[in-house]
Amino acid sequence: xxxxxxxxxxxxxxxxxxxxxxxxxxxxxxxxxxxxxxxxxxxxxxxxxxxxxxxxxxxxxxxxx
Amino acid sequence: xxxxxxxxxxxxxxxxxxxxxxxxxxxxxxxxxxxxxxxxxxxxxxxxxxxxxxxxxxxxxxxxxxxxxxxxxxxxxxxxxxxxxxxxxxxxxxxxxxxxxxxxxxxxxxxxxxxxxxxxxxxxxxxxxxxxxxxxxxxxxxxxxxxxxxxxxxxxxxxxxxxxxxxx
Numbered sequence: 261x262x263x264x265x266x267x268x269x270x271x272x273x274x275x276x277x278x279x280x281x282x283x284x285x286x287x288x289x290x291x292x293x294x295x296x297x298x299x300x301x302x303x304x305x306x307x308x309x310x311x312x313x314x315x316x317x318x319x320x321x322x323x324x325x
Numbered sequence: 326x327x328x329x330x331x332x333x334x335x336x337x338x339x340x341x342x343x344x345x346x347x348x349x350x351x352x353x354x355x356x357x358x359x360x361x362x363x364x365x366x367x368x369x370x371x372x373x374x375x376x377x378x379x380x381x382x383x384x385x386x387x388x389x390x391x392x393x394x395x396x397x398x399x400x401x402x403x404x405x406x407x408x409x410x411x412x413x414x415x416x417x418x419x420x421x422x423x424x425x426x427x428x429x430x431x432x433x434x435x436x437x438x439x440x441x442x443x444x445x446x447x448x449x450x451x452x453x454x455x456x457x458x459x460x461x462x463x464x465x466x467x468x469x470x471x472x473x474x475x476x477x478x479x480x481x482x483x484x485x486x487x488x489x490x491x492x493x
Protein backbone atom coordinates (compact mmCIF):
# COMPACT_ATOMS: atom_id res chain seq x y z
CA UNK A 261 0.00 0.00 0.00
CA UNK A 262 1.18 3.46 -0.83
CA UNK A 263 2.21 5.62 2.11
CA UNK A 264 0.84 9.15 2.47
CA UNK A 265 4.12 10.34 3.92
CA UNK A 266 6.72 11.05 1.29
CA UNK A 267 10.08 12.61 1.94
CA UNK A 268 10.92 13.74 -1.57
CA UNK A 269 9.25 13.77 -4.93
CA UNK A 270 10.80 13.76 -8.36
CA UNK A 271 9.43 14.64 -11.75
CA UNK A 272 8.47 11.69 -13.92
CA UNK A 273 10.27 10.59 -17.02
CA UNK A 274 7.78 11.22 -19.78
CA UNK A 275 7.23 8.73 -22.51
CA UNK A 276 4.85 10.43 -24.98
CA UNK A 277 4.23 7.31 -26.98
CA UNK A 278 2.97 5.43 -23.94
CA UNK A 279 0.43 7.95 -22.70
CA UNK A 280 -0.90 9.78 -25.73
CA UNK A 281 -0.41 13.43 -26.70
CA UNK A 282 1.54 15.78 -24.45
CA UNK A 283 -0.87 18.70 -24.91
CA UNK A 284 -4.62 19.08 -25.14
CA UNK A 285 -6.18 21.01 -28.02
CA UNK A 286 -6.39 24.04 -25.73
CA UNK A 287 -2.66 23.78 -24.93
CA UNK A 288 -2.88 22.25 -21.46
CA UNK A 289 0.17 20.13 -20.56
CA UNK A 290 -1.32 16.65 -20.16
CA UNK A 291 1.95 15.13 -18.95
CA UNK A 292 1.77 17.26 -15.80
CA UNK A 293 -1.84 16.24 -15.19
CA UNK A 294 -1.00 12.53 -15.62
CA UNK A 295 1.92 12.90 -13.27
CA UNK A 296 -0.21 14.65 -10.63
CA UNK A 297 -2.89 11.99 -10.97
CA UNK A 298 -0.27 9.32 -10.30
CA UNK A 299 0.34 10.86 -6.84
CA UNK A 300 -1.74 10.54 -3.67
CA UNK A 301 -3.53 13.68 -2.41
CA UNK A 302 -0.87 14.01 0.29
CA UNK A 303 1.88 13.91 -2.32
CA UNK A 304 0.04 16.48 -4.44
CA UNK A 305 -0.17 18.82 -1.46
CA UNK A 306 3.50 18.27 -0.74
CA UNK A 307 4.36 19.07 -4.36
CA UNK A 308 2.46 22.36 -4.10
CA UNK A 309 4.23 23.21 -0.84
CA UNK A 310 7.61 22.48 -2.41
CA UNK A 311 6.75 24.67 -5.40
CA UNK A 312 5.71 27.58 -3.19
CA UNK A 313 8.80 27.20 -1.05
CA UNK A 314 11.01 27.20 -4.16
CA UNK A 315 9.36 30.35 -5.50
CA UNK A 316 9.68 32.13 -2.16
CA UNK A 317 13.30 31.05 -1.90
CA UNK A 318 14.00 32.50 -5.33
CA UNK A 319 12.39 35.76 -4.16
CA UNK A 320 14.58 35.67 -1.05
CA UNK A 321 11.59 35.40 1.31
CA UNK A 322 12.60 32.06 2.77
CA UNK A 323 15.90 30.80 4.04
CA UNK A 324 16.98 27.23 3.46
CA UNK A 325 15.87 25.03 6.38
CA UNK B 326 8.23 42.16 6.68
CA UNK B 327 8.51 38.52 5.68
CA UNK B 328 5.24 36.58 5.47
CA UNK B 329 5.05 33.05 6.82
CA UNK B 330 5.67 30.27 4.33
CA UNK B 331 2.36 28.49 3.78
CA UNK B 332 2.03 25.22 5.63
CA UNK B 333 -1.37 23.95 4.56
CA UNK B 334 -1.04 20.66 6.41
CA UNK B 335 -0.55 22.54 9.66
CA UNK B 336 -3.75 24.55 9.06
CA UNK B 337 -5.67 21.37 8.24
CA UNK B 338 -4.29 19.71 11.35
CA UNK B 339 -5.36 22.59 13.60
CA UNK B 340 -8.87 22.80 12.11
CA UNK B 341 -9.32 19.02 12.33
CA UNK B 342 -8.06 18.82 15.92
CA UNK B 343 -10.66 21.44 16.84
CA UNK B 344 -13.30 19.39 14.98
CA UNK B 345 -14.17 22.23 12.61
CA UNK B 346 -16.55 21.33 9.78
CA UNK B 347 -15.25 22.74 6.49
CA UNK B 348 -14.88 21.96 2.80
CA UNK B 349 -11.70 22.72 0.87
CA UNK B 350 -12.43 24.71 -2.28
CA UNK B 351 -10.36 26.86 -4.67
CA UNK B 352 -6.90 26.15 -6.02
CA UNK B 353 -5.87 23.69 -3.32
CA UNK B 354 -9.02 21.71 -3.97
CA UNK B 355 -7.89 21.54 -7.61
CA UNK B 356 -4.41 20.42 -6.58
CA UNK B 357 -5.79 17.70 -4.29
CA UNK B 358 -7.81 16.42 -7.25
CA UNK B 359 -4.63 16.31 -9.35
CA UNK B 360 -4.68 19.63 -11.23
CA UNK B 361 -1.15 21.03 -11.77
CA UNK B 362 -1.86 24.57 -10.58
CA UNK B 363 -0.12 26.80 -8.05
CA UNK B 364 -1.82 28.83 -5.38
CA UNK B 365 -0.59 30.62 -2.28
CA UNK B 366 -3.70 30.62 -0.13
CA UNK B 367 -6.05 28.05 1.29
CA UNK B 368 -9.77 28.58 0.60
CA UNK B 369 -12.33 26.81 2.73
CA UNK B 370 -16.10 27.07 3.13
CA UNK B 371 -16.93 26.60 6.79
CA UNK B 372 -20.18 25.53 8.38
CA UNK B 373 -21.78 28.60 9.95
CA UNK B 374 -23.74 26.80 12.65
CA UNK B 375 -23.21 28.24 16.12
CA UNK B 376 -21.59 25.00 17.30
CA UNK B 377 -19.10 24.99 14.46
CA UNK B 378 -18.26 28.67 14.86
CA UNK B 379 -17.58 27.98 18.54
CA UNK B 380 -15.00 25.39 17.44
CA UNK B 381 -13.61 27.51 14.60
CA UNK B 382 -12.81 30.57 16.71
CA UNK B 383 -10.31 28.84 19.05
CA UNK B 384 -8.73 27.14 16.04
CA UNK B 385 -8.17 30.56 14.48
CA UNK B 386 -6.77 31.87 17.74
CA UNK B 387 -4.35 28.94 17.77
CA UNK B 388 -3.36 29.83 14.20
CA UNK B 389 -2.92 33.48 15.28
CA UNK B 390 -5.27 34.55 12.50
CA UNK B 391 -5.79 38.20 11.59
CA UNK B 392 -7.16 40.09 8.59
CA UNK B 393 -4.75 40.53 5.68
CA UNK B 394 -4.11 43.84 3.98
CA UNK B 395 -4.65 46.14 6.98
CA UNK B 396 -1.05 47.30 7.26
CA UNK B 397 0.02 47.19 10.89
CA UNK B 398 -3.45 46.55 12.31
CA UNK B 399 -3.92 43.04 13.64
CA UNK B 400 -7.70 42.83 13.49
CA UNK B 401 -8.82 39.39 14.58
CA UNK B 402 -11.94 37.66 13.27
CA UNK B 403 -14.83 37.30 15.70
CA UNK B 404 -18.07 35.30 15.74
CA UNK B 405 -20.01 38.02 13.92
CA UNK B 406 -17.48 38.02 11.06
CA UNK B 407 -17.44 34.25 10.82
CA UNK B 408 -21.22 33.90 10.75
CA UNK B 409 -21.51 36.15 7.68
CA UNK B 410 -21.86 34.76 4.14
CA UNK B 411 -18.93 36.95 3.09
CA UNK B 412 -15.23 36.20 2.71
CA UNK B 413 -12.74 36.56 5.55
CA UNK B 414 -9.26 36.96 4.09
CA UNK B 415 -6.88 36.05 6.88
CA UNK B 416 -3.17 35.63 7.48
CA UNK B 417 -2.14 32.95 9.95
CA UNK B 418 1.17 31.74 11.36
CA UNK B 419 0.91 28.97 8.72
CA UNK B 420 0.10 31.23 5.79
CA UNK B 421 -2.92 32.80 4.12
CA UNK B 422 -6.33 31.32 4.90
CA UNK B 423 -9.56 32.46 3.27
CA UNK B 424 -12.74 31.56 5.13
CA UNK B 425 -15.63 31.75 2.73
CA UNK B 426 -19.16 31.88 4.11
CA UNK B 427 -20.52 31.20 0.64
CA UNK B 428 -19.15 30.80 -2.88
CA UNK B 429 -20.64 31.19 -6.36
CA UNK B 430 -24.33 31.98 -6.28
CA UNK B 431 -24.60 31.91 -2.49
CA UNK B 432 -23.62 28.29 -1.91
CA UNK B 433 -22.74 27.59 1.69
CA UNK B 434 -21.41 24.56 3.54
CA UNK B 435 -24.72 22.66 3.72
CA UNK B 436 -25.35 23.23 0.03
CA UNK B 437 -21.88 22.06 -0.97
CA UNK B 438 -21.63 19.09 1.40
CA UNK B 439 -23.42 16.62 -0.95
CA UNK B 440 -20.97 17.66 -3.67
CA UNK B 441 -17.86 16.98 -1.61
CA UNK B 442 -15.53 13.98 -1.33
CA UNK B 443 -13.59 12.76 1.67
CA UNK B 444 -9.85 12.32 1.25
CA UNK B 445 -7.06 11.17 3.55
CA UNK B 446 -3.92 13.18 4.09
CA UNK B 447 -1.68 11.50 6.59
CA UNK B 448 -3.88 10.84 9.62
CA UNK B 449 -6.42 13.49 8.63
CA UNK B 450 -9.74 12.94 6.87
CA UNK B 451 -10.66 16.08 4.97
CA UNK B 452 -13.58 17.16 2.81
CA UNK B 453 -12.87 18.60 -0.62
CA UNK B 454 -15.36 19.94 -3.12
CA UNK B 455 -15.76 17.51 -6.03
CA UNK B 456 -13.84 18.50 -9.14
CA UNK B 457 -17.10 18.65 -11.12
CA UNK B 458 -18.60 21.12 -8.63
CA UNK B 459 -15.41 23.17 -8.43
CA UNK B 460 -15.53 23.63 -12.20
CA UNK B 461 -19.24 24.52 -12.04
CA UNK B 462 -18.67 27.13 -9.32
CA UNK B 463 -15.73 28.69 -11.15
CA UNK B 464 -17.79 28.84 -14.35
CA UNK B 465 -20.58 30.46 -12.36
CA UNK B 466 -18.27 33.13 -10.91
CA UNK B 467 -16.79 33.93 -14.29
CA UNK B 468 -13.85 36.00 -13.03
CA UNK B 469 -10.85 36.24 -15.34
CA UNK B 470 -8.69 34.48 -12.74
CA UNK B 471 -11.17 31.60 -12.68
CA UNK B 472 -11.40 31.46 -16.46
CA UNK B 473 -7.62 31.12 -16.63
CA UNK B 474 -7.57 27.97 -14.52
CA UNK B 475 -10.67 26.33 -16.02
CA UNK B 476 -8.97 24.63 -19.02
CA UNK B 477 -6.59 22.84 -16.61
CA UNK B 478 -9.41 21.78 -14.28
CA UNK B 479 -11.55 20.52 -17.17
CA UNK B 480 -8.65 18.58 -18.66
CA UNK B 481 -7.82 17.07 -15.25
CA UNK B 482 -11.43 15.87 -14.97
CA UNK B 483 -11.24 14.32 -18.44
CA UNK B 484 -7.99 12.53 -17.62
CA UNK B 485 -9.41 11.29 -14.30
CA UNK B 486 -12.47 9.88 -16.05
CA UNK B 487 -10.31 8.29 -18.72
CA UNK B 488 -8.26 6.39 -16.15
CA UNK B 489 -11.04 5.65 -13.68
CA UNK B 490 -11.56 1.98 -13.03
CA UNK B 491 -15.06 0.74 -13.95
CA UNK B 492 -15.85 -0.24 -10.35
CA UNK B 493 -14.54 2.97 -8.70
